[in-house]
Amino acid sequence: MSATPRKRLTPEESRDAALAAARELLLESGPQAVTLKAVAARIGRTHANLLHHFGSAAGLQKALAARLAEVVTEKIGAAVLRARAKDPQDHDPREVVDMTFDAFGREGAGALASWMILNGNEDALDPILEAIHDLVDKIAEGHDDAGGTVHEETLQLTLMALGDSMLGGPMARALGLPRDKAREMAAAQLRSSMAQP
Template sequence: MPTPKRLSPEASRDRALDAARRLLVAEGPQAVTLKAVAAEIGRTHANLLHHFGSAAGLQQALIARMASAISAAIRARIAETPADERDPAGIVELVFDAFDRDGAGALASWMILTGNQDALDPILAAIHGLVDELAIDLAPRPRPIAEETLQLMLMALGDALLGAPIARALGLPRRTARDIAADALRQPLG
């Protein structure tokens, strides 16, 4: 077996996080282990232990990266859309996709269920910063933006975990929760 190329600590960490994300999406949060990620990138368990300290540390770093990415995507969407053309449906899609398709909801839930009570801290920190920015830049809202964000996040998390079977059981289209979330954010003032 060839000797792995020496990478900088940052490059090694990034490569591990890329592999962890691929495993998360392909196999679920239970697959995001030091051993599995090490095998994926051709490194040793000890190498990843050095960078992350534990599987929980790896998962925490992954969820922090995901939270940063979704916050950046929302900022970009808002910045590129003129204020009079903004529709919350675009933001709803980004958030729901991050929790569902990209695995953030499953990973956060897995982390909490396995005893990592700080699992949501990176997501909450990223969202809090974003909400603070948006509260300044956006027009007045019918409810405080923090409340709207709470509603959107809870809906996206719930939909990621149980949306498909509940929609199916109720005979509703799969995207119904997304549509409800977008409609709630479109409510006019007063």
């Protein structure tokens, strides 16, 4: 019996398949599972093939971080622009808070970022930081942000979401608070900031 030949993929298709598999592994088993060997096995490619595309496991993680950041900031940016199109009285920043917290929690960006830092791969965070910076610049465009309010709010929201992704559940339980208390606090802070002239 002959083996079924593998479908030839373009370099871009191969890279996309690898990143999709890496994301699945991240969500299923955590950042430590995002290895070249595991991703290659998942997509039926060789370790050498992935080395060609990413150079190393750190390169794969950096590319995954860039992909996550791109998808997440696009969603958050769209939510902010939708909110701006509404009457400020009708806008609740909770949608943006939820998207940010979900990006770091359910989407795995917090676990991946923490893993990269703990492994000394801080450079791999650059795509996340650049994507957030670009998003903030886009959000601040055409608005008076002389006091850096948008930058400060973004810093606060990002750090709260990152912290919540790592310790939110255990801390809320330990303090006898609802699991989404940090989200409520972040939304309240943004509402208060929006209410100030």
